Amino acid sequence: MKNVKMYEPQDRMITLIKDNYSVLQALSSFGINLGFGDKTVEETCELNGVDCYTFLAVVNYTINGQTISDNDERISVSTLLHYLEASHRYYLDFQLPYIRRELQESISENDALGQLMLRFYDEYAHEIRRHMKYEEKTLFPYVQSLLDGRPLPNYTVEMFSKHHESADKKLRELKLLIIKYLPGDAHLNSKLTATLYDIYNNEEWLQQHADVEDHIFTPAIRRMEMRQKQDDVTKNISSMVFKGGQDSGEALSERERDVIIGVVQGLQNKEIADRLYISVNTVITHRRNIARKLQIHSPAGLTIYAIVNGLVDISSVKL
Numbered sequence: 001m002k003n004v005k006m007y008e009p010q011d012r013m014i015t016l017i018k019d020n021y022s023v024l025q026a027l028s029s030f031g032i033n034l035g036f037g038d039k040t041v042e043e044t045c046e047l048n049g050v051d052c053y054t055f056l057a058v059v060n061y062t063i064n065g066q067t068i069s070d071n072d073e074r075i076s077v078s079t080l081l082h083y084l085e086a087s088h089r090y091y092l093d094f095q096l097p098y099i100r101r102e103l104q105e106s107i108s109e110n111d112a113l114g115q116l117m118l119r120f121y122d123e124y125a126h127e128i129r130r131h132m133k134y135e136e137k138t139l140f141p142y143v144q145s146l147l148d149g150r151p152l153p154n155y156t157v158e159m160f161s162k163h164h165e166s167a168d169k170k171l172r173e174l175k176l177l178i179i180k181y182l183p184g185d186a187h188l189n190s191k192l193t194a195t196l197y198d199i200y201n202n203e204e205w206l207q208q209h210a211d212v213e214d215h216i217f218t219p220a221i222r223r224m225e226m227r228q229k230q231d232d233v234t235k236n237i238s239s240m241v242f243k244g245g246q247d248s249g250e251a252l253s254e255r256e257r258d259v260i261i262g263v264v265q266g267l268q269n270k271e272i273a274d275r276l277y278i279s280v281n282t283v284i285t286h287r288r289n290i291a292r293k294l295q296i297h298s299p300a301g302l303t304i305y306a307i308v309n310g311l312v313d314i315s316s317v318k319l
Contacts, residue, residue, distance in 0.1 A: 009042035029086040051076035070219040106192035124170040157221040
């Protein structure tokens with residue numbers, strides 16, 4: 001029976017394993033080696049270079065269903081990414097082939113029903129492999145690009161969510177076939193029963209894997225995307241204000257600077273024209289050129305530009 005305790009950094013790792021042996025697979029996926037003696041969860045994670053908060057978030061969620069806030073900034077995306085990549089390797093390289101060998105050894109070559117069971121399993125395994133390979137080809141590189149600060153274009157985590165399908169139907173059919181039509185041979189019956197037990201455990205593990213992706217990993221990626229968008233906006237504003245739009249290679253003329261000063265001081269086009277001894281149409285042309293060069297289209301934006309670039313003193317501006 002699983003323990004409903006919520007584990008904390010100061011709990012001993014051995015206690016966590018004794019209470020919940022299913023965590024052994026999570027340890028492997030996190031890259032935590034056995035042989036940690038009586039060390040605490042925190043000490044063990046630190047020794048293996050694993051973010052303790054993220055490790056406990058996954059463990060407490062998969063064991064007891066303890067959820068975290070969608071805005072929880074303490075989750076380490078890099079730790080989660082490593083965990084999910086390692087989980088894929090375990091599942092595709094070991095778990096799927098292992099259960100297939102079990103199933104193959106549990107049925108007779110001349111048993112048409114047994115061969116049908118094997119075919120159902122192969123179809124199920126194909127669906128799981130297809131989905132995981134999709135994640136490895138698209139989602140994981142995208143997340144790494146976010147971590148590197150250079151997000152890949154034309155992709156968001158929402159696209160992953162739309163592809164996050166399940167192969168549960170095929171697995172249910174396979175389990176029903178085994179349960180309803182176990183062979184009469186006692187030896188094969190025992191082997192197939194053991195295989196069925198492994199299939200149930202495998203199904204539970206796969207559901208936990210999907211839940212971690214949906215309820216911990218995906219929200220964390222959304223937060224990263226939001227921060228990236230905010231950073232992009234900040235960079236654009238900084239570029240407009242502090243660089244003065246000079247990326248285009250077009251510097252402001254002296255007259256255009258004079259027009260900006262007039263706008264900041266609250267003068268109308270006619271008043272600016274009278275001050276500078278030019279026509280109103282010329283003022284309008286200057287303002288169009290200013291907007292094009294600086295990519296600033298509002299008096300407020302021009303005011304910030306003028307203050308930052310020393311065209312006017314902030315004390316002379318009505319805020």
